[in-house]
Amino acid sequence: MNSISIKELTSREEILEAYPVMQQLRTHLTEEAYLDLVMEAQEKDQYKLAVLxxxxxxxxxxxxxxxxxxxxxxxxxxxxxxxxxxVRSKGYGEKLLSYVEYWAKKHDYERIALSSGLQRKDAHRFYEEKMDYHKASYVFKKDDL
Incomplete structure (x- = not known):
């Protein structure tokens, strides 16, 4: 590993630089839709985007x-x-999720929660075995309103 750092992204240019990696998870999003959603979420919903x-x-x-x-x-x-x-399985996800935990503690938040697709067995193993998260609920959604 070279020098590892974590950076919160705020500018349009920085946010666009993260798209190729984010697109691996959010395959349904075009670059334009991704940028629009991130910018709106940052403005209206306190969304933070960070990269390792x-x-x-x-x-x-x-x-x-x-x-x-x-x-x-x-x-x-x-x-x-x-x-x-x-570059999976090199500890990057662990470092980045640990950063989110640090951010939460620093800002007086009590816990972390997330949702993970049912098919993502490797991710579930990572959350439970590596990061000590536990299953708390099911998430239900309704599309096409």
């Missing part, structure tokens, strides 16, 4: 936002977490 860099190369991306609900209290919702498929 190995040297100057983006190798992992996360999107997260602070929330407050009656069920979870004050928590951070991890909306997106992906490591570039070319």
């Amino acid at each position: 860099l190995d040297g100057d190369k983006i190798v992992a991306v996360t999107g997260f936002k602070p929330m407050i609900t009656l069920y979870y209290g004050r928590f951070v919702w991890v909306c997106d977490l992906v490591t570039d498929e070319a």
Whole structure:
């Protein structure tokens, strides 16, 4: 590994640089749709987009936002977490999710929550075995409203 760093992205240019890695998780999003959604979420929903860099190369991306609900209290919702498929299993996802945990503690949030697709068995193993997360609920959704 080269020099590892984590950076929060705020400018349009920075956000676009993360698209090739994010697109590996969010395959349905065009570059334009991705940029529009990130910019709107940052403006309206406190969405944070952060990357883990190995040297100057983006190798992992996360999107997260602070929330407050009656069920979870004050928590951070991890909306997106992906490591570039070319460099998986090198500890990048662990470092980036640990950063989100650090950010949450620093800002007085009590817990982290996330949703993971049913088919993503490797991700589930990562969350449970590597990161000590546990299954808390099912997520239901309704499309085409």
